[in-house]
Amino acid sequence: xxxxxxxxxxxxxxxxxxxxxxxxxxxxxxxxxxxxxxxxxxxxxxxxxxxxxxxxxxxxxxxxxxxxxxxxxxxxxxxxxxxxxxxxxxxxxxxxxxxxxxxxxxxxxxxxxxxxxxxxxxxxxxxxxxxxxxxxxxxxxxxxxxxxxxxxxxxxxxxxxxxxxxxxxxxxxxxxxxxxxxxxxxxxxxxxxxxxxxxxxxxxxxxxxxxxxxxxxxxxxxxxxxxxxxxxxxxxxxxxxxxxxxxxxxxxxxxxxxxxxxxxxxxxxxxxxxxxxxxxxxxxxxxxxxxxxxxxxxxxxxxxxxxxxxxxxxxxxxxxxxxxxxxxxxxxxxxxxxxxxxxxxxxxxxxxxxxxxxxxxxxxxxxxxxxxxxxxxxxxxxxxxxxxxxxxxxxxxxxxxxxxxxxxxxxxxxxxxxxxxxxxxxxxxxxxxxxxxxxxxxxxxxxxxxxxxxxxxxxxxxxxxxxxxxxxxxxxxxxxxx
Numbered sequence: 036x037x038x039x040x041x042x043x044x045x046x047x048x049x050x051x052x053x054x055x056x057x058x059x060x061x062x063x064x065x066x067x068x069x070x071x072x073x074x075x076x077x078x079x080x081x082x083x084x085x086x087x088x089x090x091x092x093x094x095x096x097x098x099x100x101x102x103x104x105x106x107x108x109x110x111x112x113x114x115x116x117x118x119x120x121x122x123x124x125x126x127x128x129x130x131x132x133x134x135x136x137x138x139x140x141x142x143x144x145x146x147x148x149x150x151x152x153x154x155x156x157x158x159x160x161x162x163x164x165x166x167x168x169x170x171x172x173x174x175x176x177x178x179x180x181x182x183x184x185x186x187x188x189x190x191x192x193x194x195x196x197x198x199x200x201x202x203x204x205x206x207x208x209x210x211x212x213x214x215x216x217x218x219x220x221x222x223x224x225x226x227x228x229x230x231x232x233x234x235x236x237x238x239x240x241x242x243x244x245x246x247x248x249x250x251x252x253x254x255x256x257x258x259x260x261x262x263x264x265x266x267x268x269x270x271x272x273x274x275x276x277x278x279x280x281x282x283x284x285x286x287x288x289x290x291x292x293x294x295x296x297x298x299x300x301x302x303x304x305x306x307x308x309x310x311x312x313x314x315x316x317x318x319x320x321x322x323x324x325x326x327x328x329x330x331x332x333x334x335x336x337x338x339x340x341x342x343x344x345x346x347x348x349x350x351x352x353x354x355x356x357x358x359x360x361x362x363x364x365x366x367x368x369x370x371x372x373x374x375x376x377x378x379x380x381x382x383x384x385x386x387x388x389x390x391x392x393x394x395x396x397x398x399x400x401x402x403x404x405x406x407x408x409x410x411x412x413x414x415x416x417x418x419x420x421x422x423x424x425x426x427x428x429x430x431x432x433x434x435x436x437x438x439x440x441x442x443x444x445x446x447x448x449x450x451x452x453x454x455x456x457x458x459x460x461x462x463x464x465x466x467x468x469x470x471x472x473x474x475x476x477x478x479x480x481x482x483x484x485x486x487x488x489x490x491x492x493x494x495x496x497x498x499x500x501x502x503x504x505x506x507x508x509x510x511x512x513x514x515x516x517x
Contacts, residue, residue, distance in 0.1 A: 055242035059084050062248050079127030086112075086120025087241070087461040094238055113155055117187070118148035121194040128198065128215060135440040141401045144194045151190045158183050184229035195222040206408030206447075210251060217247035299328035303347060308395055311354050314402030316454055322390045330382065330388035337382060344385045345376050348392060355396040366466060401451065412437065413451050416444060418458070424463045425485045430456055465499045468492070473511055477504040 043050025063084040070077040090112045096105050129136040131469045160180040199215050199222070207215075221244040304324040316517040325347065333339040352369040356362050372392055379385050415437050420428070433456065434441045448456050464484040471480040481492035497503050502510065 046142050048513065049098055049238075050241045052091040052093075052238040053095045055238075055245040056088045056247035058242070058249050059088050059091070060362055064090070073131065076127040076130040079123040079130065083120045083124035086115045086123075090116040090120070091238065091384065110156060114152040117155075117190060117194075118145070118152040121148055121191065124218065125194055125198050128202055128211070128218070131214075132202045132211050133440070133443050133446070134202060134205055135442060138483060146200075147190055147193055151186055152185060154178065155183060173413050184232070188226050188457065191222055191225050195219070204442075206412050210254075213251040214248060217244045217251070220244050220247065259290065274306065298332055299325060302328050303350070306347070306393065307354050310351055310397045311400055313397050313450065313511075314399045315394065318393050318397050322386075322393050326386050335382075337380065337385075340382060340505055341376060341385055342377065344389055345373055347389060348372060348376065349394060351396055355399060409451055411445050412439065412444065416448055416456060420456075420460050420463055424460060424467065425483060427485055427487065428460070461495060461499065465496060468504070469500075469507070470497065472504055472508050477508075480504065 049132070063081060066073060066077060066080055066084070073080065081263045093112045094108055099105060102438050122141060125139055125144055126136070194516075195218055199219050202215050203212065220239060224236055224240025224243070228234055228240070302321070306318075306321040306325050326344070326417040329343050329347070330340060333343055348369070352365055356365050372388060376385060376388055416433055419433055419436055423432075430445060431443055434444050437444060445456060448454075448459070452459065454462075464486070468480050468484050471483055475483065477493065478489040484492075486492040491503050496507070500507060
């Protein structure tokens with residue numbers, strides 16, 4: 036029997052990278068399971084992880100007595116990682132960070148990786164001990180080991196370091212930030228390993244990156260599980276609070292065995308979705324649509340309508356508790372509002388309670404979803420508009436000034452304020468114009484607040500206020516004279 040002693044160098048240089056490869060494999064499996072949550076970044080992450088799994092398997096393959104096969108494997112793993120894997124990782128990070136990247140930059144990173152791979156393939160230092168077995172006729176004799184190592188540092192600086200620092204300078208989700216820090220650690224280990232020819236650092240450091248990514252995934256799973264667990268624990272309490280009113284009605288007659296297809300399911304789900312997404316500006320319209328449909332469904336019977344309204348209230352609070360986790364306070368509020376609803380005797384009072392609570396829960400969802408970075412971004416956008424509303428500014432101008440992509444600022448602003456950037460700009464201009472119209476003409480006011488012509492200004496002003504600028508001036512004058 037033959038025994039082979041496993042020393043520390045072999046363990047760190049071969050076994051640790053192989054363990055890291057298996058951790059990355061678990062990451063890939065998880066990413067595949069939750070690819071709908073990762074979105075369009077998934078195929079790029081999957082490409083990178085597949086390439087780095089092959090790359091990290093190289094050291095342990097090199098320990099096997101398969102000389103010709105392992106030389107080919109060594110070529111393939113390096114070429115795939117730097118010409119395909121790294122550019123894919125770069126593109127995936129930008130997609131998940133919701134930052135638009137010019138296609139030219141991605142193509143440059145791709146061409147750079149392919150160029151380095153070609154240099155690696157033609158470099159004699161890695162083949163001079165078996166030149167007679169080369170699959171190609173000639174090599175670049177002037178290329179040394181140091182050229183390969185230093186050129187690899189240059190390539191990963193372009194592919195990893197600069198893009199990662201750029202992403203971290205933007206407002207991003209914490210989960211994406213952890214992934215980027217893992218990439219920066221990988222970059223650091225590659226550079227140290229190449230510069231000092233310390234392959235233990237080069238390969239062993241990749242294991243730390245895999246652990247960081249695995250930790251990020253664990254935290255993501257844990258947070259999701261905590262939400263589900265909390266939701267499950269409070270389901271029974273929600274049900275009790277829903278029907279805790281002292282003058283409780285017998286509800287069984289309102290919930291038959293078969294589904295009544297005339298019930299406004301679509302309107303109810305639209306309202307719940309609006310409240311959960313914190314789209315406060317849409318709440319009133321969605322409440323009106325649902326309650327109008329519920330009145331018809333209840334045949335304008337106030338007792339039946341009250342029961343259905345309580346059902347809607349229950350479902351709104353149920354969704355809000357799942358999103359915000361503020362169970363104790365929300366359960367108490369739900370019980371209080373349920374008791375209030377039980378004592379109401381008019382459609383108007385019931386409608387008022389549902390609208391108030393839907394608006395309150397939408398605002399609460401917005402506060403739970405807002406991050407300090409998003410709030411700061413919205414404040415910057417508002418500050419820029421308030422400072423430059425009198426100029427002909429566009430969303431692209433705002434994006435360039437803020438230093439964020441057009442898609443990111445429009446999405447963030449809409450999520451937090453429930454209105455678009457253009458709507459906010461119009462509101463600011465119209466509010467400013469009301470003061471100016473007291474002392475200026477319509478044309479002067481239009482140009483003063485950033486409109487190119489007075490006719491378009493008059494159209495927008497009437498749409499916002501219900502009056503033309505002339506009518507508004509006349510109303511101001513008549514008020515003063517009166």
